[in-house]
Amino acid sequence: MTRVSTNDEFTDYLTLVDIHAGDVPPETKSVTDRALSWIRNHILVLIMVALPTSLATIYYIAIASDQYVSETRFVVRSPNRNAAGLLSGFLQSTGFVRAQDDSYVVMEFIESRAASGDLAEHSNLREVLSRPEADFLARFPSLWSKPTEEALFEHYLDFVTIETDSGGGVTTLRVRAFRPEDAQMLAQALLDRAEMLINRLNDRARQDAVRFARIEVTDSEKRLGDLQKSLTDFRNKVAMIDPSKQSTAMFEMIAKLSDDVAQSKAQLASLMQQTPQSPQIQAMRSSIDAKEQQIIEERARIVGDDASMAPLIAEYEQLLLQRELGMRMLESSATSLENAKLEAQRQQLYLERIVSPNRPDYAMYPKRIKSILMVLALCFAAFWIVRFFRNQIYDHSET
Numbered sequence: 001m002t003r004v005s006t007n008d009e010f011t012d013y014l015t016l017v018d019i020h021a022g023d024v025p026p027e028t029k030s031v032t033d034r035a036l037s038w039i040r041n042h043i044l045v046l047i048m049v050a051l052p053t054s055l056a057t058i059y060y061i062a063i064a065s066d067q068y069v070s071e072t073r074f075v076v077r078s079p080n081r082n083a084a085g086l087l088s089g090f091l092q093s094t095g096f097v098r099a100q101d102d103s104y105v106v107m108e109f110i111e112s113r114a115a116s117g118d119l120a121e122h123s124n125l126r127e128v129l130s131r132p133e134a135d136f137l138a139r140f141p142s143l144w145s146k147p148t149e150e151a152l153f154e155h156y157l158d159f160v161t162i163e164t165d166s167g168g169g170v171t172t173l174r175v176r177a178f179r180p181e182d183a184q185m186l187a188q189a190l191l192d193r194a195e196m197l198i199n200r201l202n203d204r205a206r207q208d209a210v211r212f213a214r215i216e217v218t219d220s221e222k223r224l225g226d227l228q229k230s231l232t233d234f235r236n237k238v239a240m241i242d243p244s245k246q247s248t249a250m251f252e253m254i255a256k257l258s259d260d261v262a263q264s265k266a267q268l269a270s271l272m273q274q275t276p277q278s279p280q281i282q283a284m285r286s287s288i289d290a291k292e293q294q295i296i297e298e299r300a301r302i303v304g305d306d307a308s309m310a311p312l313i314a315e316y317e318q319l320l321l322q323r324e325l326g327m328r329m330l331e332s333s334a335t336s337l338e339n340a341k342l343e344a345q346r347q348q349l350y351l352e353r354i355v356s357p358n359r360p361d362y363a364m365y366p367k368r369i370k371s372i373l374m375v376l377a378l379c380f381a382a383f384w385i386v387r388f389f390r391n392q393i394y395d396h397s398e399t
Contacts, residue, residue, distance in 0.1 A: 044390075048383040049376070056375040065135040066363030067159075067176045070183035072191055073355040075170050076102045076198065102201070102349055103164045103171050106194045110173065115193060116156040117149065123189040129155055131178040138178075160190070170354060180360045187357035198351045206343070213337040220333040224326035231319045243312045257295045264288045 039046065109115055119125040129140035129152075136143060145151040159176040173190060177183035235241055268284045 067365035068360040070187040213340040220330040
């Protein structure tokens with residue numbers, strides 16, 4: 001009979017225990033093993049949905065600071081423009097219409113870096129956006145930005161909203177802040193800056209209109225002065241005040257000489273019939289010939305070559321016409337200047353406040369439940385997209 005040693009029996013027992021160790025039923029696994037297995041199976045949904053939603057919930061419920069909104073509404077109107085819409089009928093009944101293009105100018109200014117710089121200089125914008133009540137994400141400067149002017153402008157745009165109703169022309173401005181008095185103060189400051197902008201536009205328009213009208217008057221006066229000098233130089237050159245009047249006198253002389261010649265010829269004919277041998281006949285013929293020669297010379301002085309009166313009269317009348325046009329232009333320019341001065345006394349643009357900036361009594365932001373649900377929806381959408389592509393990759397690899 002073979003005897004088995006104690007050591008050999010113990011070794012066989014350990015071997016059997018080791019072989020059957022992997023055959024332990026699932027229900028005998030520890031809680032930790034089951035939790036790790038579940039996490040491995042749902043790692044994607046945990047990372048893409050559960051974790052971001054949990055962080056968003058913690059932030060919006062426990063960390064996010066309250067933000068108060070001050071709202072104001074205004075309309076930019078002009079007395080010289082046509083408009084249509086619900087509000088235009090009321091404005092037209094008062095003699096004014098809305099100026100939508102200028103409303104967009106105000107919008108561009110409020111959303112500009114110049115507005116944020118002006119608020120930073122005169123309304124303590126940096127302090128308002130850095131209140132102790134602000135959380136670490138909403139406060140300026142944030143964790144990922146530096147306290148620069150550009151970062152301040154980008155942060156400023158997150159707290160200011162402005163929009164214009166294209167139908168009625170009403171512009172709505174909303175300003176957020178961590179304190180209700182800060183929101184009201186910033187809204188009031190932006191509205192004051194918008195009115196200052198409108199006033200600057202009015203001043204610039206008035207100054208330009210009057211300046212251009214004065215330049216036109218000055219040019220017209222200079223042009224008329226040059227024409228008057230040209231007319232004086234012409235008179236000095238031809239040594240006569242009015243060539244037209246001078247030619248009229250010459251025509252009268254020619255007419256008189258023609259009458260004298262006719263009378264002399266009649267007398268000569270009568271004398272030749274009565275006393276053909278009279279010595280006066282030759283004298284009268286000489287007188288008639290002299291007068292006819294003078295008529296020819298006077299006519300040559302009026303019309304004929306370049307030295308005659310006709311070119312001088314044409315040049316003189318051209319100068320008179322230019323002077324007349326210059327006088328009319330000067331009168332028109334003077335009238336335009338007077339009209340520009342009258343228009344300058346009237347304000348062309350008005351910023352009419354419909355609703356003054358209010359002081360909010362409760363925080364409208366953040367929308368905690370809405371924000372959490374939005375984060376959850378976005379995470380779920382991203383999760384299903386990633387899962388779809390992962391399944392596509394696995395199916396493709398298996399085939």
